[in-house]
Amino acid sequence: MTVSRASQTSSLRPLPPRPARRRTRPGIASALVLSLALAGTTLLSAQEGDSGKTPPLEAGAAAVDITPQAFPVLPRGSFSPRPVDSVHDPLHARALALRSGKDRVVICVVDVIYIVEPTNSRIREEAAAATGWPVENILLAGTHTHSAPSPYPRHAALLRWWDNGEDNPDAPKAKSEDPAPETAFQKRTREGTVAAIVQAVENLEPASIAFGTHDVPDEVRNRRWYLEEGTMPPNPFGGIDTVKMNPNRSTITKPAGPVDPEVATVSVKTAKGKALAVLSNYSLHYVGGTGGQISADYFGEFARLVAYRVGGRKPPENFVGILSNGTSGDINNSVFSGTRPPRAPYEQITQVATKVADAAYLGVKEAEYVKSAPLAMRQRTVTLRCRRPDAERIAWAEKVLTMEPKEVKEAGMNSLAPHYAARILQMADYPETVDVTIQAIRIGEQAIVSIPFEVLVEIGLELKEKSPFPNTFTIELANGAYGYLPPPNQHDLGGYETWMGTNYVTPDSSGILVKELLEMLGELRE
Known part of the structure; x- marks a missing residue:
């Protein structure tokens, strides 16, 4: 593992896009994620005035509509x-x-599943050029809504891959390996995200800040389960895992x-005491149940509702509510034990958003607002090892991709076998390593870290427990998206989040990133 203390976005080398069978240029995903940025990598204490006092806080917020028009x-x-139309x-x-x-920070969260390269770097660089704020001080993240168009140019071609078995999994081979042009939505997303960052900086004004937490335990459930003996179905590779994601409730025994x-x-x-913005964080993958339309999922509904929670019946017109995604790689909103009455489309989204908005209000209701707070940030580029398929796995993938969908079904194979076979062949051409960017931010006694993966919840809990700050949360899928990040003990159990083609880096990666982040938090605490 190599760690670069300099924050060089241009050094990122994302994994190749999935699920092309043929080797493509690097860029599996650099998810849109919340954009957090602090000046350089120095502690605020080094920037204090002659009096030794922490400079007063300024804050600005903005929201820009990026809804598709075509x-x-x-x-x-x-x-x-x-x-979807x-x-x-x-x-x-x-x-x-x-x-x-x-010192400065920009946190930008976008209503897309993630923001990939080269879009991620382009947005941050354009925003930095327009504001004069360092690019390394910008944290950009996606909410991970599953009901927004893809922010990845090549998906316009790749998403027809293996659609009901009617399309040729090799179709991407016929496409140019040159970067795909932006779609109308991707251009709108990039320009709108840059505009949101620029407007937030332009809107800076004297402000006060407070922090708080409140639990919502009844809307988060671990989706990885042990099953009754003999009921575990084969995974896409023909093996039997120890646990399964989103299993049939009739055979579950306990969550993993x-x-x-x-x-x-x-x-x-x-x-003047008016609500300006709220940034909250909750470890829930998404809610869903959107009825086949474009939707920001519960992240967007939270933003609408929280304005009334903290701003009253007539919240300030320019108030901005933001909900970032925590470590939710194995967490969803499904009911596994017990029953829940059927829901109308979007009904569950509203219910969850209401509870989370209430919790945001309750968390800061009695909190003390301060007009100054130490502000600081660390960013590092960490080199992780990529998983590579062996000769046996490659031979399996090549064989599967010669089979017709009917043959796959008759052979009793997992229906996702062709999908993962295509990914395996692509991974054979992966580089040995991938560079990922992680960040740690201090805002007073609040710490925020960012990780460019779909992070399993145990990792976030470990960071909270070991952080030197009283309050710490993680924003996942920030400044990139490189698949799932399970801890080693979950790797041992198997399941969707650990499969090669869903997870792209070696099992020791989570430990490496946790160690680096805790070291960065320690530096911020000094």
């Missing part, structure tokens, strides 16, 4: 996506900018991991 579009988040609720890029003296019920909230007010 249809149909293909949502990202399904093995068999279907065109209508919108239930708008998509936004939402940004919060903070400044204290020479914990949950994190905490709703952590950063609340910002103007100098």
Whole structure:
């Protein structure tokens, strides 16, 4: 493992896109994720004035509509996506900018599944050029809604891959390996996200800030389960895992991991005491049940509702609510034990968003707002090892891709076998390593870390437990997206989140990143 203390976005080398069979240029995903940025990598204490006092805090926020205008579009988040031609609720890029003296932070969260390269770097670089704020001080993340169009240019071609067995899995081979042109939505997303960051910086004004937490335990459930003996179906590779994601409830015995019920909230007010922005964090993958329309999922509904929680019946017109995704790689909202009455489309989204917005309000209701707070950030580029298929796995993949869908079914194979076979052949051409960017931010006694993976919840809980700060949360899928990140003990159990083609880096990767992040938090605490 190699760690670079300099924050060089251009050094990122994302994994190749999936699921092409033929080798393509690097770029599996660099997910859109919340954009957090602090000045350089120095502690605020080094930037204090002659009096030794922490400079006053300034804050600005903005939300820009990025809802697609041209249809149909293909949502990202399904093995068999279907065109969508209508919108239930708008998509936004939402940004919060903070400044204290020479130190600064921008946090930008976008209503997409993630933001990949080269879009991720382009957005951050364009925003940095427009604001004069360092690119390494910008954290960009996606909410991980599964009901928004893909932000990845090549998905316009790749998403027709293996659609009901009617399309040739090799279709991407006929496409140019040159970078795909932006779609209308991708261009709108990029420009809107840059605009949100720029507007947030332009809107800076004297502010006060508070922090708080409140639990919502009844809407998060670990989706990985042990099953009754003899009931585990084969995985796509023909093996038998120890646990299964989202299993049939009739055979479950116990969950394979914990949950994190905490709703952590950063609340910002103007100098006159008006609500300016709220940034919350909850470890829930998404809610779903969107009825086949474009939707920001519960992240967007939270943003709408929390304005009334902290701003009253008539919240300030320019208030911005932001909900970031925590470590939710193995957490969803499904009911596995017990029953829940049927829901109308979007009904469950509203119910969950209401509870989380209530928790955000309750978390900061009695909190003390301060007009200054130490502001600092660390960013590192960490080199991780990529998983590579062996000769036996490659031979299996080549054989599967010669089979007709009917043959796959008659052989009793997992229906996803062709999908993962294509990914395996692509992974054979992966580089030995991939560079990923991680960040650690201090805002007073609140710490925020970012990881560019779909992170299993145990990792987030470990960071909270071992952090030197009283309050710490993780924003996942930030500054890139490189698949799932399970801890070693979950790797041992198998299951979707650990499969080669869903997980792309070696099992020791989570430990490496946790160690680096804790070291960075320690530096911020000094």
